Amino acid sequence: MSDTGRPEVTAYVALGANLGDAARTLRDALQALGCAHGIRLVQASSLYRTAPMDSSGPDYVNAVTEVATTLTAPALLRTLQAIENAAGRERPYRNAPRTLDLDLLLYGSARIESHELTVPHPRMWGRAFVLVPLHAIAPGLVTGQRLSAVADQEIKRL
Structure with missing residues (x-):
């Protein structure tokens, strides 16, 4: 329980970038989240x-983080978007190369479908750049079958 009286919820966030110093941007984003x-x-x-998927530009650097939060899912999403914006994120078109992308993958056991947010993230199960790092920190969340389904997607640990 937090000082706000709200219980903490475990959430998972995917991080990705392929413009500028992407690795540094992800480390800075992790610090901002913390x-x-x-x-x-x-x-x-x-x-x-990883190579871009449904996108263009240089290779991406990706990671997944587990957070404990007292924020609601929409408030957490707004915080993620504020961190993206602070990193210079622009959205000129769908799947454009980006300085930083933060996606809310899971928010506790919640299933959310609204105009602003869908949880679990609707495309997470088909992306090695999400499943491999998620499995590394939370192996119980990703089955071997799910990993096998994305085994043809090249991903290299840095």
Whole structure:
């Protein structure tokens, strides 16, 4: 229980970047998450390099982090977007190369479908750049079958 009286919820966030110093951007984003009000950084995966998927530009650097939060899912999403914006994130078109992308993957056991947020993230189960780092920090959340389904997607631990 937090000082706000709200219980902490375990959430998982995917991080990705392919513009500028992507690895540095992800490390800075992790630090920003850990300093954000209502968020406690629990653990983070290693960084991974992957080719763009449904996107263009240089290779991506990706990671997944586990956080404990007293924020609601929409408030957590707004915090993630504020961190993206602070890193210079622009959205000129769908799947454009990006300085930083933070996706809320899971928020406790919640299933959310609203105009602003869908949890679990609707495309997470088909992406090695999400499943491999998620499995590294929370192996019970990703089955071997799910990992096998994305085994053809190249991913390299940095």
